[in-house]
Amino acid sequence: MQTNPLKPHGIYSPVLTPFNADRSPDFDRYVKHCRWLIDQDVGLAIFGTNSEATSLSLGERHKLLDALIEAKIPPHKMMPGTGACALPDVIDLTRHAVQSGCGGVLMLPPFYYKGVSEEGLYRYYSAVIDAVADERLRIYLYHIPPVSGVPIPHTLIARLLSAYPVTIAGIKDSSGDWSNTQAMLEKFQPQGFDVFAGSENFLLRNLRLGGAGCITATGNVNPGAIVQLYKTWREGTADESQAKLDATRAVFAKFPMIPAMKAAIAWKTGRSDWGTVRPPLVELTTEQSKELHEALAGVNFELPNASSLV
Secondary structure: OOOOOOOOOOOEOOOOOOEOOOOEEEEHHHHHHHHHHHOOOEEOOOOOHOOHHHHOOHHHHHHHHHHHHOOOOOOHHOOEEOOOOOOOOOOOOOOHHHOOOOOEEEEOOOOOOOOHHHHHHHHHHHHHHHHHHOOOOOOOEEEOHHOOOOOOHHHHHHHHHHHHHOOOOEEEEEOOOOHHHHHHHHHHHOOOOOOEEEEEHHHHHHHOHHHHHHHHHHHHHHHHHHHHHHHHHHOOOOHHHHHHHHHHHHHHOOOOHHHHHHHHHHHHOOOOOOOOOOOOOOOOOOOHHHHHHHHHHOOOOOOOOOOOOO
16 A cells, blocks of 8 residues: 555546536536545546546646646646647646646557557657656556557556656556456556556455555545545455445446436436536436436435535
């Protein structure tokens, strides 16, 4: 378990981005949601997959991060997603995050071209590090081949660690393949390379092998129980707690994840606009929402202090 309180560890969530009826970002609700997560000891992986980050412009990402800084949300608890297809965009987003004091950045590989070489991926990450040229930069690689189509192989991690042993700080493994996560823990964790599981489904296994925690979508809606397992994973009730997390996660996994999480918040807050997503995503249908509510009731789902998200 990490001992440096400023080093990213524990539970992070790719923060949902609330939109107004015209699908513009709702800055007020965004700040409220981030503060709600921080109050429950969840770090902010803003501009992640479940943040609809690739549906946000560079300008919107800048303004949303600035809004959090202006609201005195602690930047060391933020890990913005800065990966993009265009190298200048990655450099711009990463530089802004570092200059804002963020604890790290979560960086996708360039994801449009498929079948790219390891050399090309190395040059991408190397170019960002050299251009930002800031000793405060800490990069957490984002391995999510089911979505990006561009994996981050272990040989690339080893090469990057050799060249940038401080800057390359860790990884989020969203492959869904526990054997891959385990192999990274065994190979790289002894070098101080932090491995975050990409879902709470793997949280207990990750912690038992020395992992840093998890960065999980459903931290947006089930933060208390996930954080509790992180804090009590050495206790005899850990396996039971993990099973409960799995049950709640399974409910959301039956539906498109982002619309389902937003629908759950809309249900518990009474604010229907929480359900708004940007195309190409679409909101849950009325029937889907009803099914979601019934299934969540079946696992005793609650959204603590939901009124603070209104």
